[in-house]
Amino acid sequence: MSILTMSNISKSFDGLDVLKDISFSVEKGEVVSIIGPSGSGKSTLLRCATLLETIDNGSIRYMNQYAAKENSEGKAVYSSKSELRKIKSYFGLVFQQFNLFPHYTVLKNVMEAPIVVQKRPRHEVENEAMEILRKMGLEDKADAYPWQLSGGQQQRVGIARALALKPEIIFFDEPTSALDPELTGEVLKVIRQLAEDNMTMVIVTHEMPFAKAVSDRVLFMDGGVVVEEGTPEELFDNPQTERTRQFLGNYQQ
Amino acid sequence: MSVKIMILELFKAFGNTALIFVLTLLGSIPLGLLVYFGRKSRFVLLRGFIKAYISIMRGTPLMLQLMMVFYGPSLLIPLLFPGVKFSLPSNWRFTAVIIAFVINYAAYFCEIFRAGIESIPKGQYEAADVLGLTKSQTFFRIILPQMVKRVIPPVTNEVITLVKDTSLSSAIGTVEMFTKAKQIAVAPKSPGMLTFVAAAVFYYVFNYAVAFLMERIEKKLDYYR
Numbered sequence A: 001m002s003i004l005t006m007s008n009i010s011k012s013f014d015g016l017d018v019l020k021d022i023s024f025s026v027e028k029g030e031v032v033s034i035i036g037p038s039g040s041g042k043s044t045l046l047r048c049a050t051l052l053e054t055i056d057n058g059s060i061r062y063m064n065q066y067a068a069k070e071n072s073e074g075k076a077v078y079s080s081k082s083e084l085r086k087i088k089s090y091f092g093l094v095f096q097q098f099n100l101f102p103h104y105t106v107l108k109n110v111m112e113a114p115i116v117v118q119k120r121p122r123h124e125v126e127n128e129a130m131e132i133l134r135k136m137g138l139e140d141k142a143d144a145y146p147w148q149l150s151g152g153q154q155q156r157v158g159i160a161r162a163l164a165l166k167p168e169i170i171f172f173d174e175p176t177s178a179l180d181p182e183l184t185g186e187v188l189k190v191i192r193q194l195a196e197d198n199m200t201m202v203i204v205t206h207e208m209p210f211a212k213a214v215s216d217r218v219l220f221m222d223g224g225v226v227v228e229e230g231t232p233e234e235l236f237d238n239p240q241t242e243r244t245r246q247f248l249g250n251y252q253q
Numbered sequence B: 001m002s003v004k005i006m007i008l009e010l011f012k013a014f015g016n017t018a019l020i021f022v023l024t025l026l027g028s029i030p031l032g033l034l035v036y037f038g039r040k041s042r043f044v045l046l047r048g049f050i051k052a053y054i055s056i057m058r059g060t061p062l063m064l065q066l067m068m069v070f071y072g073p074s075l076l077i078p079l080l081f082p083g084v085k086f087s088l089p090s091n092w093r094f095t096a097v098i099i100a101f102v103i104n105y106a107a108y109f110c111e112i113f114r115a116g117i118e119s120i121p122k123g124q125y126e127a128a129d130v131l132g133l134t135k136s137q138t139f140f141r142i143i144l145p146q147m148v149k150r151v152i153p154p155v156t157n158e159v160i161t162l163v164k165d166t167s168l169s170s171a172i173g174t175v176e177m178f179t180k181a182k183q184i185a186v187a188p189k190s191p192g193m194l195t196f197v198a199a200a201v202f203y204y205v206f207n208y209a210v211a212f213l214m215e216r217i218e219k220k221l222d223y224y225r
C-alpha cells in the first residue's frame, strides 16, 4: 500500500518554477532518500508534502485521502480544513533547525501534540513518551530544556516529538546539516534504528554514505525535476545520467 | 500644616495614584492584545481603523487625550443629539482618567506585543502546524508564552512611564498624589517646596518597587532561552 502519492506536482514562487511536474510515491515501510544540489527543490517538495507550502498543480494523497486534488484545469484544490487536520496526523516532519519549543521541557515537547491534538490521556502519553525518549537515549533529559542540550540531543528530541503522534510516515529535511560532524552520527544512528523498525521515511540529506546504507530507493533532484531514481546501488554505483555522475563526483575525493 | 500631616495627606492621595496605575494596567494589557488581533485582522477596514487609532494615541499628548475624554461627551452629545437629556456619572472625572489611560497605553502595548510576536521564528509556527495544533492553540500555547518573555524589558519601560504619567491626570483635577501636592504646596503655612520633594520620593519608591517586581518576573522566566 502506498502511504504517500504525489502526482504531477508543480509549484512556483513568484514566477520561478521550483517543482516541475513531479510524481512521487512512497510505499509502506519504505525508506526514500532525496539528494541533489542546493536550490533543486528538495525542501520545497517536503514542505508541499507536509502541507507547509501549497502546490499549484497536481494532487497529494495520503493512503486513500486526498489532501489536494486536481480540478478539470489541472489546478490543485485542497481539501477542507477538517480533512487536512486529519491528514496531518498521518505524517511527522523533522526540521533541519529542530524547531523545538524552547519554553517546554523535553518531555513536554514530546507530549504536547498527543495530548492537545489527539486528546489522549496524559498518563498513557507520558509512558509512551518516556519509552520513546529511552529509545533515543534521552531518558535522563526528560526534564531538561532545549537550550541545555547539544544539537544532536535536540534533534533526537525533534524525532521523538514526531514519533509520539504515531505517524504513518516521517519526513526529514537535512536532519544533520545543522550539527557538528561529531554529533551527526548519533542522529543518523537513531534514524537507522527507525528504518530497522520498518518506519516509512523520506529523508533529504547530503550524507551520501548514510543514504546509500539506509535507503530502499534514492531520488536525485535537480532544477525542480527528479533526474534519476533507483535503488542505492543503481544510483550510486551506476548512475545513468551525466548530471547525476557530476553531482556524485563532488562527493568523492 | 506640619510635615507629618503633609506626608500623611500625600500618602492618602497616593492611594488614587496606585489605583489609576493598577486599573490602567489591568485594562490596557488585555486591550493591547485585542488591538493587536485587530491590527492583524483580515478585515481591511478594521486594520485601517486600528492603525489610525494607534497613530493618534502615539502622536498626540496624553494630557490632551485626557481632556478630550473628560470634556468631550458634555460638548459633543448636545451637539450630536440636541434635546437629549443626559448626565455623566458622578465619578466621571476618575472614569475618564481610566478610559484615557487605558486606550492610550493599549496602543503602546499593542505595538510592543506586535514586535514581540513578530520576533518569534517562523519555525515555531511550522512545527506547531505539522504537529496539528490549531491556529489558536499555536498562539496561546506556543507563541504567547514566548512573546511574554521577549516583551518584559519594553513593558517594564512602559510601566515605569505609567507611574509618572499618572500625575497628568491632575490636568483635569483628579485628586491623586500630584494634584494633592500642588494643593498642599500653595496652602498657607504649608511645608512648601518640601511637599514636592516628598511627592518625588513617593514616585521614586513606587517605581523602585515596580522595577524590582519586573526584574523578579524576568528572572522567573529565565529558565528557558
Ligand SMILES: Nc1ncnc2c1ncn2[C@@H]1O[C@H](COP(=O)(O)OP(=O)(O)OP(=O)(O)O)[C@@H](O)[C@H]1O
Residues within 6 Å of the ligand: A013, A014, A018, A036, A037, A038, A039, A040, A041, A042, A043, A044, A045
Ligand atoms: N518561500 C520562498 N519564496 C521564494 N522562493 C523560494 C522560497 N522557498 C524556496 N524558494 C526557492 O526555491 C528553490 C528551491 O529551494 P529549496 O529550498 O526547495 O531547495 P533545496 O533543494 O532544499 O536546497 P538546499 O539543499 O540548499 O536546502 C530555490 O531557488 C529557492 O530560492
Ligand SMILES: [Mg+2]
Residues within 6 Å of the ligand: A042, A043, A044, A173, A174
Ligand atoms: Mg533544503
